[in-house]
Amino acid sequence: KLKKIPDLPLWASALVLALMALIPTYAYVRLIPAGLAAIFAAYALLRMLERKKARVGKVLRIVFSVILTVFFLVVGITGLCVILHGAAPAAENCEYIVVLGAKVKDSGPSASLQERIDRAYGYMKENPGTVAIVSGGKGGDEPISEAQCMFQELTAMGIDESRIWLEDKSTSTWENFRFTMDLIRRKTGTAPEKLGVLSNDFHLFRAKLFARRSGVDPIGIPAPTSRFSLRVNYYLREVAGVWHYLILGGQYH
Numbered sequence: 001k002l003k004k005i006p007d008l009p010l011w012a013s014a015l016v017l018a019l020m021a022l023i024p025t026y027a028y029v030r031l032i033p034a035g036l037a038a039i040f041a042a043y044a045l046l047r048m049l050e051r052k053k054a055r056v057g058k059v060l061r062i063v064f065s066v067i068l069t070v071f072f073l074v075v076g077i078t079g080l081c082v083i084l085h086g087a088a089p090a091a092e093n094c095e096y097i098v099v100l101g102a103k104v105k106d107s108g109p110s111a112s113l114q115e116r117i118d119r120a121y122g123y124m125k126e127n128p129g130t131v132a133i134v135s136g137g138k139g140g141d142e143p144i145s146e147a148q149c150m151f152q153e154l155t156a157m158g159i160d161e162s163r164i165w166l167e168d169k170s171t172s173t174w175e176n177f178r179f180t181m182d183l184i185r186r187k188t189g190t191a192p193e194k195l196g197v198l199s200n201d202f203h204l205f206r207a208k209l210f211a212r213r214s215g216v217d218p219i220g221i222p223a224p225t226s227r228f229s230l231r232v233n234y235y236l237r238e239v240a241g242v243w244h245y246l247i248l249g250g251q252y253h
Contacts, residue, residue, distance in 0.1 A: 007044045014040035026233035028240075039068065078239045085208065086201030090221040093127050097196030097221060098180045100173065100207060101136015101146025109149055111230065112200050117153045119223035120198055124159050130196070132159075133183060135167040135176040173207060177214035196221050202234040206241050 017037035021030045046064060050057025099120045103110035109117060124130055132154070136146025147168035155161055167183050170176045185191050194217045199207050201222040211218035225231040 007047050010040050010044035010047070014038075014044065026229060028233045028236035029229060031236065074243075075239055078242050079235060082202060082205045082235055082238045082242065085205035085220055086203075086222050088204075088220055088222070090123065091196070091219045094130055094194070094196030094219055094221075096131050096133060096184060096192055097123065097198050098133045098135050098167075098176065099150055100176050100197070100199040100203070101134070101150065101170075102200075103139075104142040104144060104146050104149045106143055109153060111227065112225070112234075113146065113149065114153075115200060115223045115225060116198060117150055119221065120150070121154055121157045121159060123196075123198065123221055124154070124163065131163050131165060132198075133165045133167055133180045135170055135180050137169050137171050137175075139171075173210050174213075177210050177216070181214050181216065191216070193217055194219055198223060200225050200234065202231060202238050206238055206245060209242070209245055 014037045017033040017040065021034035021037060023030070042064060043061070046057055046061040048057075050061060097120070099116055102113035102116060104113065108114075120132055120134075124132060134147045134150035134154070136150070138145035138148075145166075145168040147166045151161075151164050151166055154164055165183060165187065167176070167179050170179045180195075181191055195211060197204065197207050197211050197218045198221040201224055204220045204222050208218040208220060225234065
């Protein structure tokens with residue numbers, strides 16, 4: 001009897017993938033099986049329509065396939081840009097770098113923030129003339145500001161306080177750069193032409209878009225993301241974030 005069910009492999013695949021999407025994990029990782037389940041189910045429904053109304057069903061299936069192909073091309077090209085910018089080597093001896101904040105937990109820096117702190121420490125040890133602007137305000141569920149957390153961690157590692165400037169008011173990536181540039185102008189009387197941008201590898205492409213918008217030429221300094229599942233989740237999120245920026249202008253978190 002199961003063999004008589006039309007398009008059984010498509011429906012079975014959709015069901016298995018839908019169940020996989022219910023497994024607790026990172027939100028964007030779960031989108032992969034959920035999206036594939038929707039695609040399999042859509043093709044099964046289109047096949048049913050095609051058997052009843054051949055011409056209409058065939059046209060809709062072709063249109064859906066074209067849209068799907070374009071979507072995957074756009075996602076693939078955007079994802080490649082995100083990956084390449086996150087893998088580029090960092091330039092040496094930046095006069096200023098901005099270290100972008102991330103979540104602070106009650107127990108200390110989140111995994112992403114700790115990776116940024118560690119990379120900032122390594123870069124400042126290798127480039128003793130660099131000044132770091134640690135940038136990030138205090139969220140409603142954070143015990144201290146992201147900037148203060150980074151300052152405490154870096155000074156505890158041995159970085160001199162005079163080399164770390166705090167920008168602790170920003171609540172978005174756009175504000176990170178706008179407030180950082182304002183801080184540099186206040187302290188030096190001028191704005192730099194270039195600015196080192198330190199963030200996780202998955203975040204650098206979009207962060208550099210914001211930096212250019214603030215009027216500075218960005219130099220990426222990627223902090224490696226150690227956990228594979230976290231990396232997949234955030235790379236997928238960044239694809240959506242890049243297009244949000246391109247379409248809506250990017251004044252958001």
